[in-house]
Amino acid sequence: MKIPLTGGCGFIGSAVVRQAICQEGHYIVNIDKMTYAASEGALEDTLTHQSHALLRQDIYEGAGIRAAFAEHQPDVVMHLAGECHADSSIDGPAAFV
Template sequence: MKILLTGGCGFIGSAVIRHLIRATGHRVVNVDKMTYAASSDALEEAGRDPRHLLIRADIADGRAMAEVFAAHQPDAVMHLAAESHVDRSIDGPADFIHTNMVGTFVLLEAARSFWRDLNAKRRAAFRFHHVSTDEVFGALSAGDPPFTESTPYDPRSPYSASKAGSDHLVRAWHHTYGLPTIV
């Protein structure tokens, strides 16, 4: 299986890649913009494995994403790329809206175009996994029950609002176009 993983040089993305390389036979195409939160050092071991390929690209670049899909023909997408620091989102929300919402939209469109042209067997097996955050549910007070998947959204920062928006885009692409997604 070949997985296109976005944000693979971030904290969580790099842990996912290390797991995939150590525990599976999967190949990983890691698309990362390499911003302030990225660290290629976290992938030193995986970076030496021929099953891992790092592509420095912006998920909001439609041409680049179409080229990645065409060149690498993934079986699944694991979308972890995001601007993710709440305090930074308060100081400057534009990057969060651009990456988390516009970038997710561009990636969804590239995935949809690619998926639409697959043969029936590959189409049926393809998945777009979108990684969200508990921040979309707001904050818990002492004594509140834990969040569940059915907890209503209550974003309270530009970061959490941008992630909630991207979650809704992913669900809309599933319901509107049939793209097989998981949030």
């Protein structure tokens, strides 16, 4: 399947990307804003895999998300982008809400 996955460079998302591509044979459109929590290194060999496309995109920006969906015509969506670090929630709670 072709799966847009948000937050695919985060702790959980990067593990899902590796599993989905290497074990399950899916095509992943990885939509990630690349915040302080993101790591391309965590994607290991899947970063340059032919079944992986990394879009540096904020999910708040509707036009960019609509364009990605129009281009890739996904079967399903996996949503893992989010702010979840407790210290950051004290410094700037708005992004968490």
